Amino acid sequence: MTRLIEVRGLTKAFGSGANAFQALRGIDFDVEAGDFVAVMGSSGSGKSTMMNILGCLDTPSTGSYHFLGHPVERLTQDQRALLRRRYIGFIFQGFNLLARTSALENVELPLLYRGESRAARHQGAMAALDRVGLAPWAKHTPAELSGGQQQRVAIARALVTEPQVLLADEPTGNLDSERSVEIMQLLSALNQDGGISIVMVTHEAEMAAYAHTIVRFRDGLVLAIEQQEERIRVHN
Amino acid sequence: MFTTSLLLALKEIRRHKLRSFLTTLGIIIGVASVVTMVSLGNGATQSVQEQVSSLGTNLLTIRPGQGFGRGGGARPAYFDLDDVEAIRTQIAGLSIVAPQTSAQATAIYEAQNWSTTVAGTTNGYFQASNLELAEGRFFSAAELAAGKSVCVIGETVRANLFRNTQSLGKSLRLNDVSCRVIGVLEKRGQGGFGQNTDDQVVMPLKTVMRRLTGNQDVQAILVAVEQEFDSATVGDAISLLLRERRLLRQGIEDDFRIFDSKQFSDTLSGTTRILTMFLGAVAAVSLVVGGIGIMNIMLVSVTERTREIGIRLAIGAVRREVLMQFLIEAITLSSIGGLIGLVVSFVATMLIALAVDLPFMFDFGIATLAFFFSALVGIVFGYVPAKRAASLNPIEALRHE
Numbered sequence: 001m002t003r004l005i006e007v008r009g010l011t012k013a014f015g016s017g018a019n020a021f022q023a024l025r026g027i028d029f030d031v032e033a034g035d036f037v038a039v040m041g042s043s044g045s046g047k048s049t050m051m052n053i054l055g056c057l058d059t060p061s062t063g064s065y066h067f068l069g070h071p072v073e074r075l076t077q078d079q080r081a082l083l084r085r086r087y088i089g090f091i092f093q094g095f096n097l098l099a100r101t102s103a104l105e106n107v108e109l110p111l112l113y114r115g116e117s118r119a120a121r122h123q124g125a126m127a128a129l130d131r132v133g134l135a136p137w138a139k140h141t142p143a144e145l146s147g148g149q150q151q152r153v154a155i156a157r158a159l160v161t162e163p164q165v166l167l168a169d170e171p172t173g174n175l176d177s178e179r180s181v182e183i184m185q186l187l188s189a190l191n192q193d194g195g196i197s198i199v200m201v202t203h204e205a206e207m208a209a210y211a212h213t214i215v216r217f218r219d220g221l222v223l224a225i226e227q228q229e230e231r232i233r234v235h236n
Numbered sequence: 237m238f239t240t241s242l243l244l245a246l247k248e249i250r251r252h253k254l255r256s257f258l259t260t261l262g263i264i265i266g267v268a269s270v271v272t273m274v275s276l277g278n279g280a281t282q283s284v285q286e287q288v289s290s291l292g293t294n295l296l297t298i299r300p301g302q303g304f305g306r307g308g309g310a311r312p313a314y315f316d317l318d319d320v321e322a323i324r325t326q327i328a329g330l331s332i333v334a335p336q337t338s339a340q341a342t343a344i345y346e347a348q349n350w351s352t353t354v355a356g357t358t359n360g361y362f363q364a365s366n367l368e369l370a371e372g373r374f375f376s377a378a379e380l381a382a383g384k385s386v387c388v389i390g391e392t393v394r395a396n397l398f399r400n401t402q403s404l405g406k407s408l409r410l411n412d413v414s415c416r417v418i419g420v421l422e423k424r425g426q427g428g429f430g431q432n433t434d435d436q437v438v439m440p441l442k443t444v445m446r447r448l449t450g451n452q453d454v455q456a457i458l459v460a461v462e463q464e465f466d467s468a469t470v471g472d473a474i475s476l477l478l479r480e481r482r483l484l485r486q487g488i489e490d491d492f493r494i495f496d497s498k499q500f501s502d503t504l505s506g507t508t509r510i511l512t513m514f515l516g517a518v519a520a521v522s523l524v525v526g527g528i529g530i531m532n533i534m535l536v537s538v539t540e541r542t543r544e545i546g547i548r549l550a551i552g553a554v555r556r557e558v559l560m561q562f563l564i565e566a567i568t569l570s571s572i573g574g575l576i577g578l579v580v581s582f583v584a585t586m587l588i589a590l591a592v593d594l595p596f597m598f599d600f601g602i603a604t605l606a607f608f609f610s611a612l613v614g615i616v617f618g619y620v621p622a623k624r625a626a627s628l629n630p631i632e633a634l635r636h637e
Contacts, residue, residue, distance in 0.1 A: 057630045085552025096547045110551045
């Protein structure tokens with residue numbers, strides 16, 4: 001089976017000359033299909049830069065990144081957009097839903113870019129909302145939803161294209177602990193029951209406790225990779 | 237991809253109705269003013285042409301004196317019947333030659349009186365001026381030859397003297413001359429040019445000369461030129477003949493004036509046409525300003541929607557799709573503005589035409605042109621903001637607050 005993500009010797013520098021800032025200094029790590037990886041590290045450790053590169057929003061300075069066996073750094077900008085559209089679901093700390101737009105329309109958006117028909121969009125989006133338990137809230141706009149609900153809509157939007165991997169950047173960062181647990185349980189269930197691979201950036205140990213693999217970053221380098229056998233499991 | 241972008245653009249417009257309307261307002265006003273100006277201008281041109289042609293086409297009016305003013309110097313002599321006869325016999329290409337003389341008089345019938353103009357002329361006058369009868373008849377040859385006391389009255393005179401009663405066959409008094417009404421003219425209304433033909437009493441030339449003015453002066457000569465002759469050439473020939481008859485030596489100015497209705501009509505419609513073009517051009521500037529308004533709001537909107545664009549790019553929108561979405565938004569807004577502008581101009585033209593009594597002439601040519609121009613404005617002024625939106629860096633766009 002092809003490895004989902006394979007990163008070798010990855011570096012990323014911002015700026016040039018004396019002002020250059022080396023965010024990543026040579027990262028090696030893999031994500032197997034079906035894994036739940038938590039990337040941990042203090043701020044400035046390079047974990048967000050790593051996520052942007054994994055999400056094909058940014059390109060590495062040197063090193064290689066293979067996604068499902070394909071070298072991503074050789075793709076054009078549009079090809080990377082198509083890859084995001086097809087294989088990657090994003091979840092952000094700030095939810096990043098379109099304002100004044102119903103939950104349903106937000107979730108439909110990726111399908112719209114895929115060129116799906118109106119009926120297919122509606123069906124797909126409703127199924128995704130149902131999966132995060134928000135089907136009754138389909139017509140509500142983000143302003144009418146709580147933070148936890150907004151993040152669920154964002155998860156539904158990420159799920160709707162049935163991606164290979166969910167990339168979550170501090171998904172609970174803007175939520176209180178109770179909502180955070182709910183979101184983590186949801187993600188955990190998606191991973192265990194749905195078989196969806198997840199890479200999540202967090203700096204909270206409680207959240208990382210749900211992951212199977214923990215990758216620790218420090219100063220642009222991987223400090224340690226730990227497998228947690230004792231991770232929190234969710235049984236519905 | 238196109239339908240996706242179109243769908244997104246329409247959703248976006250619907251989501252921000254007020255902003256969309258304000259964006260469009262410039263275009264609405266621009267298109268509406270261009271089309272209204274040009275349409276009204278065309279109506280005015282048409283109206284001028286109609287009014288002048290209602291005076292009679294290819295009509296020459298010959299009057300003594302120069303210029304429009306009456307003041308200054310000795311008044312040149314009037315014409316006489318011999319002049320009329322000379323024109324009739326010596327100038328080729330004339331269908332009608334009608335001498336005219338007039339006097340002011342108070343018309344009295346029973347208890348009503350009305351101060352009006354009495355014109356003495358021949359039947360040629362009615363024909364040349366396109367005047368028609370509402371009832372009765374024109375003068376007979378015998379009445380003209382003998383200078384009988386009969387008259388054809390205008391509608392204003394009839395209404396003021398006879399009200400709702402029968403006027404044909406009744407006798408009215410003009411100063412101390414009594415005359416019998418044999419015809420009533422069709423109402424024409426104030427034409428704006430020349431005298432009001434509704435407010436006059438027309439009598440045979442001889443009758444007026446003998447009973448009212450007491451002289452043989454012909455104050456004006458109306459000449460209708462046949463279709464195949466050029467009115468300017470005929471006018472020159474008449475001018476030459478009259479100079480000879482009035483013993484004007486070379487180098488001395490004409491002491492009479494030939495007023496050519498065709499030339500007048502051409503000049504007037506030329507003027508209104510230029511005016512229309514001028515107003516249209518001024519209005520076109522406002523259309524361009526409207527386009528700049530669209531660019532303005534779209535640019536602001538790109539900044540305001542930076543985060544949204546970042547989200548779209550992150551979830552897999554290709555840059556071309558973002559470009560198309562913004563471009564289509566701009567084009568849709570300007571086209572909708574164009575359409576609303578057309579409706580507004582249609583209504584405005586109709587109302588204004590009604591209010592100032594102009595013919596309603598909606599110019600579909602300029603309407604089409606203005607509409608396509610508004611769409612073009614959308615493309616031109618929508619491109620810069622769209623390009624900017626599409627070239628945003630998704631990471632930075634997502635971080636944008």
